[in-house]
Amino acid sequence: MKRYAKNINLVVGSIIIFGFFLMMIVSFFYTPYDVTAMDIPNKLKAPNTEHIFGTDEFGRDIFSRILVGSQTAFVVGLLTVIIGVVFGVTIGGIAGFIGGWVDELFMRLMDALMAFPGIILALMLVAVFGPGIVNTSIALGIIAIPNIARVARSGFVQHKEAEYVMAARLIGVKPLKIMFKHILPNVSSQIIVAASIAFAIAMLAEAALSYLGLGVQPPDPSWGRMLKDAQAYLIGSPWYTYAPGGAITILVLGLYMLSNAIRDIMDPRSKA
Amino acid sequence: MLYIIRRLVLFIVTVALVSIITFGVFQILPGDPVKTMLGTEADEVQIESLRKELGLDRPLHEQYMDWVQGLFTGDLGNSIRFSMPVSDLLMDRLPVTLSVASLALVIVLFVALPLGIFVAKRQNKISDVLLSSATQLGMAIPSFWLGMILIIYIGMNFDFFKINGYVPWSESIAGALSTLVLPALTIAIPQIAVKFRYVRTSILEQMQLDYVRTIRSKGLPEKIVMYKHILKNSMIPILTIFGLITAEVVAGTIIVEQVFALPGVGQLLITSISYRDFPLVQGIVMYITVTVVFINFVVDILYSVIDPRIRLR
Numbered sequence: 001m002k003r004y005a006k007n008i009n010l011v012v013g014s015i016i017i018f019g020f021f022l023m024m025i026v027s028f029f030y031t032p033y034d035v036t037a038m039d040i041p042n043k044l045k046a047p048n049t050e051h052i053f054g055t056d057e058f059g060r061d062i063f064s065r066i067l068v069g070s071q072t073a074f075v076v077g078l079l080t081v082i083i084g085v086v087f088g089v090t091i092g093g094i095a096g097f098i099g100g101w102v103d104e105l106f107m108r109l110m111d112a113l114m115a116f117p118g119i120i121l122a123l124m125l126v127a128v129f130g131p132g133i134v135n136t137s138i139a140l141g142i143i144a145i146p147n148i149a150r151v152a153r154s155g156f157v158q159h160k161e162a163e164y165v166m167a168a169r170l171i172g173v174k175p176l177k178i179m180f181k182h183i184l185p186n187v188s189s190q191i192i193v194a195a196s197i198a199f200a201i202a203m204l205a206e207a208a209l210s211y212l213g214l215g216v217q218p219p220d221p222s223w224g225r226m227l228k229d230a231q232a233y234l235i236g237s238p239w240y241t242y243a244p245g246g247a248i249t250i251l252v253l254g255l256y257m258l259s260n261a262i263r264d265i266m267d268p269r270s271k272a
Numbered sequence: 273m274l275y276i277i278r279r280l281v282l283f284i285v286t287v288a289l290v291s292i293i294t295f296g297v298f299q300i301l302p303g304d305p306v307k308t309m310l311g312t313e314a315d316e317v318q319i320e321s322l323r324k325e326l327g328l329d330r331p332l333h334e335q336y337m338d339w340v341q342g343l344f345t346g347d348l349g350n351s352i353r354f355s356m357p358v359s360d361l362l363m364d365r366l367p368v369t370l371s372v373a374s375l376a377l378v379i380v381l382f383v384a385l386p387l388g389i390f391v392a393k394r395q396n397k398i399s400d401v402l403l404s405s406a407t408q409l410g411m412a413i414p415s416f417w418l419g420m421i422l423i424i425y426i427g428m429n430f431d432f433f434k435i436n437g438y439v440p441w442s443e444s445i446a447g448a449l450s451t452l453v454l455p456a457l458t459i460a461i462p463q464i465a466v467k468f469r470y471v472r473t474s475i476l477e478q479m480q481l482d483y484v485r486t487i488r489s490k491g492l493p494e495k496i497v498m499y500k501h502i503l504k505n506s507m508i509p510i511l512t513i514f515g516l517i518t519a520e521v522v523a524g525t526i527i528v529e530q531v532f533a534l535p536g537v538g539q540l541l542i543t544s545i546s547y548r549d550f551p552l553v554q555g556i557v558m559y560i561t562v563t564v565v566f567i568n569f570v571v572d573i574l575y576s577v578i579d580p581r582i583r584l585r
Contacts, residue, residue: 008401112289116561117523124557127545128297204414208527211416212542227417231531234435238424245417253412260408 010261016254024070033061035068035221044237053243056226057233062243069221069244073203073251076137076216080202081195083141088148089184089191095149096156097179107153110146118143122205126214136215140205144198151194155187189266193259200255207248223248275576275583283569287562291343294558295336298550322352326551339554343562348555353547358555361540368438368536371448373525375456376463380517384464385510388471389498395476403469410465415524419458419531427454436533455532459524463517470513474506481505508579515571519564526560 033051039059047054053062095106113121125139159165160183168178209215210224218225226244233240306323327335342348348358391403427435432450439447478484479502487497526538533539537556544552576583 108285108289112286112293115286115290115565116293116557117519117564119523119526120557120560123526123541123545124294124297124553127548127550127553128301200412204412207414208416211414212527212530214542214545224414224416227414227420231420234420234423235428238420238428241417241420241424245414245420248417249409249413252414253408256408256411 007261007264009257010265013254013257013259013261016250017258020070020251020254021074023067024074027067027071031061031064031067033064035060035064036219044233044240046237046239054237054239056240057229062226062240065221065226066223066243066247069223069226069247070251072133072216072220072222073206073248076133076140076206077199077202079134079137080140080144080206081199083138084144084148084198085191085195087141088145088194089152091145092149092152093156093179093184096153097160097175097183099157099160103153106149110149113143113146118201118205119208122209123212123214126209131209131214131217133216133220136206136209137202139209140202143205144202148191148194148198151190152187155190156183159183159186189262193263193266196255196259196262200252200259203248203255204252276573279569279572283565286565290561290565291340291558292336294554294561295339298554299332301550343555343558348551351544351549351552353544353549353552358552361552362537362556362559365535365537365540367440368534369522369525369529369538371441371452372455372459372529372534372536373521375452376459376521376524377518379456379460380463380467380521381514383460384468385471387464388468389475389503391468392472392475392479393498403472406465407469410462413462415458415462416527416531418461419455419528422454422458423531438534438536451532451534455525455528455534458528458531459521463520463524467513467517471506471510474509475502477509478502478506508575508582511571511574511578515568518567522560522564 037060039055041059042051042055043057043059045051045055045059051061051063053066056062056065091106091110095103116124121143122139125142126136129135129139156179165178165182168182173182206215206222207224207227210222211228213225213228216222216225223244227241227248230237230240230244306319306326306328323329327338339348346359351358351361354361391399423435427433433454434451435454436451438451441448484497484502487501525536526541528534529536529538530542537560541553541556544550544556
């Protein structure tokens with residue numbers, strides 16, 4: 001435990017993630033102001049003692065909206081990672097375990113998906129699926145698949161010749177059971193690292209799509225969407241952008257730090 | 273030669289798969305695409321004529337072949353919103369995007385390389401922590417927010433910079449720069465923060481090799497050791513990184529154009545999605561992706577020129 005305390009990434013990353021997680025839980029029960037309550041006379045008030053992040057163009061409390069916005073960030077991130085892991089591990093696992101032309105076919109397809117710049121693929125998919133929390137998550141989930149599939153595949157390739165797999169085969173364990181019950185736990189650490197990076201990328205991408213007006217739609221709160229709204233008041237109220245932009249940056253930073261820390265702890269060799 | 277052929281085959285396979293995905297994705301649109309595009313007020317005659325114009329009354333594989341042929345000849349059909357050929361619209365917007373992207377690329381190169389060399393010469397515990405924090409921050413900050421911050425702190429304090437719109441190069445070079453520098457910086461800063469560490473790592477790895485010790489012991493000046501020997505040998509990993517950067521810069525431009533209201537390809541793509549102008553979306557996605565795949569292909573070939581050992585693998 002002492003060893004971990006020295007790991008700055010682990011400590012700071014965990015504090016950030018835990019802080020935001022707590023914020024999200026609290027926001028379900030309590031926000032300082034009603035997030036939809038408009039107060040036009042008090043619109044675009046700079047941060048003050050009553051509204052610590054100020055008020056938006058409808059006089060709504062920005063701090064309360066940041067709190068509720070964390071729900072969207074976590075929901076999209078979580079859905080994306082679930083889709084990415086379920087399909088990524090299945091595709092990568094089958095490709096690595098079976099090998100041959102199945103491997104070739106699956107992996108060339110994954111390469112082709114990775115050939116698209118991430119944001120271009122995301123834009124194309126939301127163009128087809130349409131906006132909204134669920135559709136955005138599906139689009140981002142599809143983008144997360146190839147990377148996780150690659151990681152899973154290399155793990156399965158490494159382990160399929162291992163002695164414990166041979167032994168399991170010899171006593172007649174079914175291939176599917178070998179894959180998921182025997183090999184999967186052994187490659188789970190790499191998959192967890194890949195999944196945590198996918199989580200960070202998904203949150204950034206959700207913010208970007210919502211900023212472009214193609215992701216999460218009002219009335220669902222989104223930090224990216226808040227930045228889009230704030231941009232119209234950049235000259236008079238530049239502070240409007242600080243809270244949503246800061247929230248995205250700090251949360252994503254925390255996720256990257258945590259994923260680096262997990263990687264270092266699970267695979268000390270990669271530390272160099 | 274075998275290496276180049278193998279790379280070329282891989283390039284063609286990737287482009288073919290990308291085209292199938294780009295074409296295929298739009299086939300899973302729920303409902304009738306023509307009705308979706310025209311909205312609810314369209315009558316039967318309009319629907320039929322658009323269906324014919326788009327060639328949607330023919331079998332899928334024929335439509336696909338037509339579309340692929342269009343990609344090569346530059347004839348991707350007409351945009352629904354503008355009633356103009358997709359390729360004309362693209363050509364119109366391309367100079368803006370290319371200007372931003374190349375300016376960003378130049379900034380990254382001219383800052384990340386010297387910075388990487390600079391920090392490689394001085395390494396200690398504290399700078400390591402600072403550098404890795406800079407990198408993580410560079411990965412975490414959303415480009416569109418960084419753009420707004422640059423507008424607030426630079427754009428609004430210096431009269432030189434315009435914070436939205438575009439002035440063509442042909443009109444005024446200073447005018448063009450005044451609209452392009454901030455967007456290019458927005459794209460470049462996170463790239464620099466992330467990529468200079470690769471330069472540093474690559475140089476540090478070379479520094480530990482025997483040949484460096486040998487030339488040092490021969491008494492060569494440190495400048496020649498660094499710039500003539502070490503830098504030359506660190507070029508391969510550095511080149512890989514810059515291949516990646518190009519892809520990221522192109523993608524970054526798409527979003528950053530929106531922050532600075534630049535009338536580029538990115539803005540065209542985003543408005544065409546909002547207007548459900550799917551032929552245009554398909555064309556833009558395809559061209560951008562093929563450009564990126566092509567750049568990576570060229571980088572692969574360049575490796576083998578710089579380091580002939582790679583061809584043997």
